[in-house]
Amino acid sequence: MALAGWDETRPLLVCPLCRADLQRRSDGLSCLDPECVHHAPSAFPVVGRWPVLVDFESSVVTRDSALSPEGRTDTGRSADGLPAPLRRLVKPLNHVAARNVELLLRALPGQKPRLLVVGGATVGNGVDAVYRDPNVQVIGFDIVTSPVTQFVADAHRIPLRSASVDAVLVQAVLEHVLDPSSVVAEIHRVLKDEGLVYSETPFLQQVHAGAHDFTRFTASGHRFLFRRFEEIASGPVAGPGTQLLWSMDHLVRGLTRNAVAGRAARAALFWLRALDRLVPADFALDDASALYFLGSKREREMSAGEIIAYYRGAQRSG
Structure with missing residues (x-):
């Protein structure tokens, strides 16, 4: 590692x-x-x-x-109560993340670039290549201790020097912070000039992590969050079929008052995920389960007019 x-x-x-x-x-x-x-x-x-x-x-x-010894360690173990085969149906490999992380790794400069993982208590789905690459120095932190982190910190105030890392990975984290704009500003600060960021954030997903779940972003909202970055790539991580799986999971949870029953329903309806492939990209952007952004640091911000013109969904007039 x-x-x-x-x-x-x-x-x-x-x-x-x-x-x-x-x-x-x-x-x-x-x-x-x-x-x-x-x-x-x-x-x-x-x-x-x-x-x-x-x-x-x-x-x-x-x-x-x-x-507290009871609340400070994340071992990365699954706690969903399902057998391993069902867990794979509930949470299959994130091929979008795997593809984008390969793009990020190829774009990193020189020897031994530093890559910061924000909220890195566990190795994220599809980003394993980051930890396997011997050319990369991975620095990770979270609000709990973990075998794959070096310190505990709050992402609103990252305790690293300005312009000290070459890339930042922030996967399924920004919905769990109180002020995502402040966290992205901190990511911008710690990145070197033209440093890279890869983010995944939910759009249409039910509450997860209980009291520590605060925010959702549309495709345009996610882009504006990273307005001081040049876009390299962006789009859905998962589309309307996956979004429907989330809804079915939580509907069953509500009817049965049982989270394991909800996850089992998601496993049984795994085939809905295949519908993502049938939905055109513009419709998927308006109904995605989650979105990604890959970009490079810049100083200029997007203007209000630019973010309105950025919209690429299916509801464009004319």
Whole structure:
């Protein structure tokens, strides 16, 4: 696995609040700036091998939850209660992500480029190639510890130096943050000039992750979220058939009051997913289950007129 080591990651870390350098203390890390509130000893505790670089005053992450043994570790194990064959029907390989990640990897510059995974407690569906590529240094973080992350952080304040990474992967994360625009601004900040971003975000999906699910985006809304990026590719991750599967899953959950029953119904109706291939691209954009965006960093923002003209769905007049 191509995870960057601590010696490679440590020089990139900064205070999430003021972005000053960090210093090592016996019980954790703290900010070097004496005027910063995080200059105090143990401002950033270390849990196991993971420094917790969170400004708790501005985050939904609390110090207690970050340090609690019950709630701070993500092992990446499935908890849906279904046998492995049914799990594969419920959540098949994301071929769109696999294709786009290959595009991203081919576009990365030079030797040992750094790729940041935002919300990387588990290896995302279809992005395994990122972790297998020996030429890439993968840096990952999430609000919980994980074998595939180097630190704990809140994506609203990424504790990395500006212009320090060559690419960012943010898959199925932006719906779970309070302010997606602030997170994308942070992604823009930590990327080098012309750095790459790959994002997947739901459009028509029911609530998942309970209280930590906040936002959905249309294709135009998703594009405007990344308005300070040049588009390389974008489109549906999954279309109306997959969207219908989500609805059937949650309808059965509601009728039976049982999440496993809903997932079983999704597995039984797996063939609906094949209908995605029959829907023209413009109709799929208006009824997608999820959307992707692959782009490169730029300084100029899209204007209001540009985002209106950007619409490529089936409801164009004339």
